[in-house]
Amino acid sequence: MKNIVDLFKELISFDTMSDESSSTYPSSASELEFASKLVDILKEEGVNDAYRDEFGLVYAHVDNNKDKTIGLIAHMDTSPALKGGIKNPRIIEKYDGSPIKLNEKYTMDSDEFPFLKEITGDDIIVTDGEHLLGGDDKAGIAIILTFLSYYLKHKDEFNYNLAISFTPDEEIGQGALHFDVKKMNADVAYTLDGGSIYEASYENFNAASATISIYGVGVHPGSAKNIMVNAALLATKFVNLLPKEMVPEKTEGREGFIHLTDIKGDVEEAHLSFILRDHDKDLLEEKKKILKNALNVIQNEYPKAKLELKIHDEYRNMFDYFKEDMSAINLINKAYISSKIKISYDPIRGGTDGATITYLGLPCPNLGVGDFSPHGRFEIVSINQMNTMVEILKELFK
Ligand SMILES: [Zn+2]
Known part of the structure; x- marks a missing residue:
């Protein structure tokens, strides 16, 4: 050798x-x-x-x-x-x-x-x-x-x-x-x-990914009163319901996070992608619940919108x-x-x-x-x- x-x-x-x-x-x-x-x-x-x-x-x-x-x-x-x-x-x-x-x-x-x-x-x-x-x-x-x-x-x-x-x-x-x-x-x-x-x-981290799809109601903005449900706007409301400190740029060591990796949308539909990370598997489950709760809040406020949440487990600590x-x-x-x-x-x-x-x-x-x-x-x-x-x-x- x-x-x-x-x-x-x-x-x-x-x-x-x-x-x-x-x-x-x-x-x-x-x-x-x-x-x-x-x-x-x-x-x-x-x-x-x-x-x-x-x-x-x-x-x-x-x-x-x-x-x-x-x-x-x-x-x-x-x-x-x-x-x-x-x-x-x-x-x-x-x-x-x-x-x-x-x-x-x-x-x-x-x-x-x-x-x-x-x-x-x-x-x-x-x-x-x-x-x-x-x-x-x-x-x-x-x-x-x-x-x-x-x-x-x-x-x-x-x-x-x-x-x-x-x-x-x-x-x-x-x-x-x-x-x-x-x-x-x-x-x-x-x-x-x-x-x-x-x-x-x-x-190492426990890891999961999540995707949220929001389907709104699109009509002409001129006659939209009480009819239109703007999916893009609901997507921003959804993000605003999440804990502001629980992001990669504000965490270190064993602190976990919910990281928005992608967002796109218009009036008709919006899609958000997240990765969830935590060394503690119970805290990872809690992060999944935070997403579910935020989804319920939006759904209750906008019953005419259709919201879907998919969570996929990736790897374990x-x-x-x-x-x-x-x-x-x-x-x-x-x-x-x-x-x-x-x-x-x-x-x-x-x-x-x-x-x-x-x-x-x-x-x-x-x-x-x-x-x-x-x-x-x-x-x-x-x-x-x-x-x-x-x-x-x-x-x-x-
Ligand atoms: Zn390597």
Whole structure:
């Protein structure tokens, strides 16, 4: 195996952007090609049980004659926000904390990007200002492959078998769509994805979406008195009945929200789309009730209007699983303590593939990889943090 920096540079030279508008799975042909490349790397390392399935997911197993298996998961696609496939990332050795000039147009400093303080002193990799770096999540893949290489040479140091999966289409919310816990065949798993390695997560939002359709009565405005019911106007009345503080721009931490994502309408009909989010599932139910109550208020006031509310549950907070069984978290704590590194846990204000995988029956918290400000030209990876994560994985498997 190449060293982690050369390996990372090779992985990010592939553009594996996922595509929201695609009707295929995975969403881009480049992901399938990349999946085959990953299988080749695994086989070259001597992992015989490595393959790509019909959906483009890669699975690999290394049996070590142990009772239990830990799985490691990373996603192979990059965000549709900006093109990847960068050929000339720049390495800055022992970054001194000063502004970073990416190219003639773009410079980064720690006022705008406070994480630069956390990685000052590290060797870091930055973009050319034109592409995203792809550390989300190829830093995760590079860490897993580097650990694998060590694991194969030092199997007697470890107390768990190793399972690996690389998944497509995470960035468009489809990463766990075809994930097969039977193929993974592990007792516990971790997604390696996201920011600082000093933070891990086993909490995410409970999520639902809602659509409201309002049908009014349209007549000529000149003779509309006591007849017209203006659907567009009822839509604005509906929005005004919702709590003003319960919106993404006014909430943080574990505070949930009702977020109006789309509104359109005219006199005849109006349509509103919302997403509802809360870490607490009872509070999410309450948010659904707020929408129902607002709908009833409008309906009672305007009996001639027709109102419809549809609510669709999206994903669940994995914490509801972990509060009953903390063993996956205890393993993380043990690994960090023996690495003499402090870990903190952050509630994710979003969803993760790990949450979906947890409810498929494989508990799956998330670990950081040292990738910062992803999904754009300002993405940076810390080589030090990638290397440290490999060391933490060694403790995890002991
Ligand atoms: Zn990611």
